[in-house]
Amino acid sequence: MKFLSKLTAVCLILLSSAGLAGELEKNNKELVLNALAKVFDAQKTELIETYYHPQYIQHSPEVKDGVDGLSEAITQMRENEITPAREVVRVVAQDNLVATQSRVTIGEHTMIVGDLFRVQDGKIIEHWDASQIETSKSKTANGNSMIDGGGNPNADVSEADLARNKEMATDFFAKGIAGDVATLKSLFGEEYIQHNPQVPNGIEPILGFFKNSDGKLSNVTVHQAVSEGDLTFALVEYADWGNAVIEIVRHDDEGKIVEHWDIVQEIPKDFSHENGMF
Secondary structure (H helix, E strand, O other): OHHHHHHHHHHHHHHHHHHHHHHHHHHHHHHHHHHHHHHHHOOOHHHHHHHEEEEEEEOOOOOOOHHHHHHHHHHHHHHOOOOOEEEEEEEEEEOOEEEEEEEEEEOOEEEEEEEEEEEEOOEEEEEEEEEEEOOOHHHOOOOOOOOOOOOOOOOOOOHHHHHHHHHHHHHHHHHHOOOOHHHHHHHEEEEEEEOOOOOOOOOHHHHHHHHOOOOOOOOEEEEEEEEEOOEEEEEEEEOOOOEEEEEEEEEOOOOOEEEEEEEEEEOOOOOOOOOOOO
């Protein structure tokens, strides 16, 4: 009986911890979405201190570091009558990280943007991003848009499966896309839906890339990864290509990769700060 009592107590603690973690991630999502809408898009610099930590760290190349840099960038946009219109397509949270995929239109220009935020003490303390000019659906190699498709961050997935999904996604980028074809093949599900505008649907086009290369792409680093539901977002550095990429994949029930989106940005030579993109 004592053993059963202890086991019950442990189970209750684990359930309570999971509930608290879920509530924290929900709050972090709300914080980030409000910051994007009310501070950046609505250009209300007076709300920066409400959503952003005093020690805010910036990795976006063109924005100066800190809350002062953020304020300056927003002020310049407002003064130049640059008003972004944002459609948040996907948002996931895990622990203290929140990642979003959005379509952002400014005037005649439309970008697909991936943002990654780190939250501390209830405020945003660090930010990474990558952006890419949108290719219209009619011009993609796969007939898909850069943002449509599946993915359910609210899917009921166990902590063990989330850890598995994150590991498989990390292996997919750091090993598979780096040229380990055997690993790459083992990570694909029965279907593979592609949203990179230059790549057709299916597994064969990806494997075909390595037929015309030496099969090795060194210096691939997954810097951050966030898994929720059946989605994983990752910030990946492809040093040999000189790209920073927000990678997004959808997993099947076994954790295999069945759908892929990416946002590819060339790493610039010049930054407005000393933090780099990673």
